Amino acid sequence: MNVVGRQMTRSNSTAHHQRQYSDNFLDVSYNSNWLQSSNCPSSQEFGFYGTGRMNRKSPEPGTPPVCSRKNNEEYVLPSDFIPGLLDLHSFDTELLSEVPSVHEGYGLQKPVRGKSFDDSEQYIATDKLPNMPCGNAENKVLKSISLDKERANTVAKIKVVVRKRPLNKKEIAKKEEDIITIGSNSNALVVHEKKLKVDLTEYVEKHEFHFDAVLNEDVSNGEVYSETVEPMIPLIFNRTKATCFAYGQTGSGKTYTMQPLPLKASQDILRLIYHTYRNHGFQLFVSFFEIYGGKVFDLLNDRKKLCMREDGKQQVCIVGLQEYKVLDVQTIKELIERGNATRSTGTTGANEESSRSHGILQLPSRDQLMAVKISLLDL
Numbered sequence: 041m042n043v044v045g046r047q048m049t050r051s052n053s054t055a056h057h058q059r060q061y062s063d064n065f066l067d068v069s070y071n072s073n074w075l076q077s078s079n080c081p082s083s084q085e086f087g088f089y090g091t092g093r094m095n096r097k098s099p100e101p102g103t104p105p106v107c108s109r110k111n112n113e114e115y116v117l118p119s120d121f122i123p124g125l126l127d128l129h130s131f132d133t134e135l136l137s138e139v140p141s142v143h144e145g146y147g148l149q150k151p152v153r154g155k156s157f158d159d160s161e162q163y164i165a166t167d168k169l170p171n172m173p174c175g176n177a178e179n180k181v182l183k184s185i186s187l188d189k190e191r192a193n194t195v196a197k198i199k200v201v202v203r204k205r206p207l208n209k210k211e212i213a214k215k216e217e218d219i220i221t222i223g224s225n226s227n228a229l230v231v232h233e234k235k236l237k238v239d240l241t242e243y244v245e246k247h248e249f250h251f252d253a254v255l256n257e258d259v260s261n262g263e264v265y266s267e268t269v270e271p272m273i274p275l276i277f278n279r280t281k282a283t284c285f286a287y288g289q290t291g292s293g294k295t296y297t298m299q300p301l302p303l304k305a306s307q308d309i310l311r312l313i314y315h316t317y318r319n320h321g322f323q324l325f326v327s328f329f330e331i332y333g334g335k336v337f338d339l340l341n342d343r344k345k346l347c348m349r350e351d352g353k354q355q356v357c358i359v360g361l362q363e364y365k366v367l368d369v370q371t372i373k374e375l376i377e378r379g380n381a382t383r384s385t386g387t388t389g390a391n392e393e394s395s396r397s398h399g400i401l402q403l404p405s406r407d408q409l410m411a412v413k414i415s416l417l418d419l
């Protein structure tokens with residue numbers, strides 16, 4: 041299984057987002073193109089690759105073609121939700137810097153690794169705000185933000201993380217062997233391939249693969265989050281966009297891995313909004329849609345069929361996608377559960393509850409001047 045993400049700094053974002061909130065999004069349907077360069081001033085990417093028993097990369101079926109109409113519709117934005125526009129035209133190759141955790145440097149508390157999502161601390165808009173930093177402390181915070189911005193603008197990288205899943209019941213019942221081990225260092229995995237010599241004696245050929253990180257089957261979803269999405273959260277506030285996607289064959293654990301991430305991410309985003317960026321007036325929104333059978337459906341709006349269009353700036357957008365303003369983690373949790381319940385599922389040989397669509401959950405945050413966004417994709 042495999043997840044990839046990106047972050048990207050936008051230019052002219054104020055003008056562009058006055059009415060239309062676009063997003064940078066990895067166009068999974070054209071996976072051979074996803075590393076192409078764009079004209080964007082800077083960008084950052086993260087990746088995550090997980091594996092099942094012996095999981096080679098296996099692309100999912102294609103996603104829909106993009107319409108090329110020039111005219112975009114005008115919107116009146118209601119207060120609770122905003123028809124979002126999804127920009128699929130962001131290919132970039134710049135690399136992402138190593139950055140401190142979202143909990144470091146801002147006086148925030150580091151969560152316990154592996155903590156369950158149900159334990160998520162809830163943040164309500166105003167009643168849980170700590171005292172604001174002042175004087176020197178405030179300077180330190182500002183310094184820390186500008187340091188983050190500086191880092192984000194210099195180096196960046198794609199991060200590819202593999203997660204090994206345990207054998208499932210079916211595989212255990214069939215007495216199948218686990219042929220994957222994690223290498224001596226934490227970024228290598230070894231596939232033990234059984235082979236036969238010409239005289240029919242068995243031998244095992246070892247294939248070692250290296251990634252940015254490899255997570256064993258005993259890691260929790262919390263540890264997956266810490267390794268993949270958490271480092272991106274502070275960076276999106278530097279006018280950047282980030283994407284994290286899961287990639288892999290059916291039954292390899294994409295949905296299992298991706299489903300808890302948005303809740304954790306929104307918890308951290310709210311922390312930053314209410315603490316570090318408290319005076320910036322950021323608001324957090326959530327949208328959730330799926331690409332199924334070449335069509336786009338809004339999972340938070342009765343599966344309303346949506347259109348992809350290209351605007352005057354050749355930005356490909358999803359027209360009419362509803363974005364809900366959220367103030368606390370509980371609301372996001374409910375919206376995510378609602379969206380997940382609406383997703384198209386089916387049965388495959390390897391997965392009785394297979395997601396038959398690409399699910400895309402987005403968490404945009406905006407103040408009056410800029411829009412930042414993280415997109416989480418379950419392919």
Ligand SMILES: Nc1ncnc2c1ncn2[C@@H]1O[C@H](COP(=O)(O)OP(=O)(O)OP(=O)(O)O)[C@@H](O)[C@H]1O
Pocket residue numbers: 041204205206208257288289290291292293294295296297388391393394395396419
């Ligand atoms: N790391 C893991 N630990 C425990 N169980 C797992 C793990 N990964 C996946 N599973 C289990 O394996 C099954 C298949 O996982 P999941 O539905 O996430 O696969 P998928 O890659 O999303 O498949 P599809 O592409 O068909 O939707 C589920 O029952 C899930 O609970």
